[in-house]
Amino acid sequence: MNFSKEFTSAILIIGNEILSGRTVDKNISFISRWLGELGISVEEARIIPDKEVMIIDNINELRKKYQYVFTTGGIGPTHDDITSESIAKAFDKKYEYNKEAYSILEKYYTNSEFNESRKKMARMPDGASLIYNKNGSAPAFYIENVFVLPGIPSYVEIMLPALESLFKKGDRIISISVDARLRESTIAHDLSEIQNNYKEVDIGSYPYSNEKIFGTTIVLRSIDSIKILSCKKEVEEMVRKHSNL
Amino acid sequence: MNFSKEFTSAILIIGNEILSGRTVDKNISFISRWLGELGISVEEARIIPDKEVMIIDNINELRKKYQYVFTTGGIGPTHDDITSESIAKAFDKKYEYNKEAYSILEKYYTNSEFNESRKKMARMPDGASLIYNKNGSAPAFYIENVFVLPGIPSYVEIMLPALESLFKKGDRIISISVDARLRESTIAHDLSEIQNNYKEVDIGSYPYSNEKIFGTTIVLRSIDSIKILSCKKEVEEMVRKHSNL
Numbered sequence: 001m002n003f004s005k006e007f008t009s010a011i012l013i014i015g016n017e018i019l020s021g022r023t024v025d026k027n028i029s030f031i032s033r034w035l036g037e038l039g040i041s042v043e044e045a046r047i048i049p050d051k052e053v054m055i056i057d058n059i060n061e062l063r064k065k066y067q068y069v070f071t072t073g074g075i076g077p078t079h080d081d082i083t084s085e086s087i088a089k090a091f092d093k094k095y096e097y098n099k100e101a102y103s104i105l106e107k108y109y110t111n112s113e114f115n116e117s118r119k120k121m122a123r124m125p126d127g128a129s130l131i132y133n134k135n136g137s138a139p140a141f142y143i144e145n146v147f148v149l150p151g152i153p154s155y156v157e158i159m160l161p162a163l164e165s166l167f168k169k170g171d172r173i174i175s176i177s178v179d180a181r182l183r184e185s186t187i188a189h190d191l192s193e194i195q196n197n198y199k200e201v202d203i204g205s206y207p208y209s210n211e212k213i214f215g216t217t218i219v220l221r222s223i224d225s226i227k228i229l230s231c232k233k234e235v236e237e238m239v240r241k242h243s244n245l
Numbered sequence: 246m247n248f249s250k251e252f253t254s255a256i257l258i259i260g261n262e263i264l265s266g267r268t269v270d271k272n273i274s275f276i277s278r279w280l281g282e283l284g285i286s287v288e289e290a291r292i293i294p295d296k297e298v299m300i301i302d303n304i305n306e307l308r309k310k311y312q313y314v315f316t317t318g319g320i321g322p323t324h325d326d327i328t329s330e331s332i333a334k335a336f337d338k339k340y341e342y343n344k345e346a347y348s349i350l351e352k353y354y355t356n357s358e359f360n361e362s363r364k365k366m367a368r369m370p371d372g373a374s375l376i377y378n379k380n381g382s383a384p385a386f387y388i389e390n391v392f393v394l395p396g397i398p399s400y401v402e403i404m405l406p407a408l409e410s411l412f413k414k415g416d417r418i419i420s421i422s423v424d425a426r427l428r429e430s431t432i433a434h435d436l437s438e439i440q441n442n443y444k445e446v447d448i449g450s451y452p453y454s455n456e457k458i459f460g461t462t463i464v465l466r467s468i469d470s471i472k473i474l475s476c477k478k479e480v481e482e483m484v485r486k487h488s489n490l
Contacts (some may be wrong), residue, residue, distance in 0.1 A: 007427045016447065016449050016466075017449055017451055017464065018273070018274075018290075019273075019277060019287045019288075019289070019290060020248040020277055020278075020281060020287070020418075020420070020464075020466065021273070021274040021276070021277030021278035021279075021281060021287075022274075022276065022278075022420070022464060023269075023274070023451070024269070024271065024273075024274045025269075025270070025273070026269065027264070028263070028264075028269075028270070028292065029263075029266040029267075029268070029269045030266065031266070032264060032265055032266030033265075033266035034266075034268075036266060038263060042264045042265070042266075043264075043294070044264070044291060044292060044293050044294070044299070045263075045264060045291070045292040046291045047273065047289060047290040047291070048289045049288070049289070050292070050449075058479070076429055076430075076433075076450070077429055077430035077433040077454060078429055078430075078432075078433040078436055078437065078450040079436060079437035079440050079448070080440075080448070080449055080450055081450075099418075115430070115433075116434060117278075117433065117434050117437075118430040118433075120433075121430075151451075152452065152453075152454070153456070154455075158299060162252070162436070175265070175267070183323035184321055184322055184323055185321075185323075185360070185362045185363040185366075187323075187362065188321075188322040188324070188362030188363075188365075189361060189362050191323055191324060192323065192324035192362075195324050195325075202261070203324070203325070204261050204262055204295075204325055205321070205324075205325055206262055206268070206319060207397065208397075209397070209399070211398075217264065219265075219267060221261075221265065239469040245482030
């Protein structure tokens with residue numbers, strides 16, 4: 001992305017199930033669109049296994065490189081949930097019970113249900129702030145510029161909007177799509193010329209095809225609402241020209 | 246993953262459309278499952294924008310770190326397709342017409358269709374070998390241990406199997422799932438004990454829920470067909486025990 005450099009972020013997906021191909025990640029797309037609305041661009045996303053050294057190394061690299069980091073996965077009660085402890089290590093903080101999180105879980109579960117595994121979900125890096133889950137029990141947390149979310153997409157979708165007030169808002173990124181029933185290579189030359197004339201607009205070109213239908217979706221993205229509309233007009237005229245050939 | 250260390254790989258997805266959240270990536274899941282069948286573990290995946298410096302840096306980091314690297318996206322005819330040229334720079338190779346690729350495209354298109362944008366798809370790093378696309382026109386390529394594939398999932402699915410003979414086969418990774426209609430935190434303690442007894446098996450625990458149904462999928466992965474079956478038996482007994490409580 002070539003705009004809104006002021007607000008950058010990275011997404012770190014933690015979980016063997018995504019890397020093995022068992023599960024298709026849905027969180028990157030949801031988090032990215034949410035951040036786009038806030039004018040925060042996602043500069044990169046990474047998917048890594050539940051492996052302590054990789055979590056620590058990636059957290060420490062990304063939190064220095066970007067303004068915000070969002071992680072998903074590995075904060076549940078089972079043995080393979082090692083995200084919280086690894087992030088404590090990355091920040092060189094103690095990994096201990098967060099009193100408020102403990103008390104939320106204590107109220108949610110009956111005495112006999114509140115076993116060691118469930119208690120583990122209240123352990124966080126010292127100094128972490130809670131991210132509440134209004135539909136579930138266990139809260140997530142953030143520490144400095146790192147936001148640590150669960151892996152289940154429906155929980156992420158509930159928790160993220162509650163965070164909105166924390167973020168400095170950049171200029172909202174406007175996105176407009178133009179559909180062309182033309183092969184990408186037919187319009188490539190003209191599209192490139194339009195891109196050269198509109199430095200403020202980021203033009204992407206995405207071919208699609210299934211059976212006998214083929215076409216190209218042209219996506220314009222910009223924070224400049226005047227330029228993007230004028231660019232859209234030129235793209236539409238160009239598409240019309242080629243469609244009538 | 247804790248097995249088959251001999252054969253490691255990384256996946257690099259190149260494309261603004263994935264990072265903006267417009268498109269949900271499907272290639273990571275497909276490529277990972279295909280590699281798992283070959284006994285090659287995916288150690289990490291990254292998604293980066295169509296930005297030269299990021300492509301070069303990531304290619305040069307990943308190709309040294311892992312035995313194989315697979316990229317998708319950015320090899321089409323438009324101005325935002327900069328993967329091939331960036332990879333030539335990463336390898337410090339000339340970016341030029343591959344004769345065989347040029348001749349394939351020349352046959353595929355009529356004279357008037359074969360414009361500069363389409364010719365661009367025949368430009369590759371010097372020394373690249375072709376990956377053929379039996380259903381389409383433009384071939385992809387590989388250079389040393391880096392396999393450069395298109396972004397369209399249906400093309401990736403056609404092209405990958407044709408590569409199989411190139412890979413040294415590791416031990417096939419066996420994967421078995423056990424479904425438990427129990428909360429993850431109910432079985433966490435016992436599951437952790439089973440994991441401790443089976444170092445050769447990688448046990449993952451994935452909660453799911455929708456409306457009023459909730460449960461946990463327990464996924465066992467191993468290259469040891471005896472141990473994984475015995476581990477599966479213990480997991481099933483444990484699940485039965487908790488289901489009857």
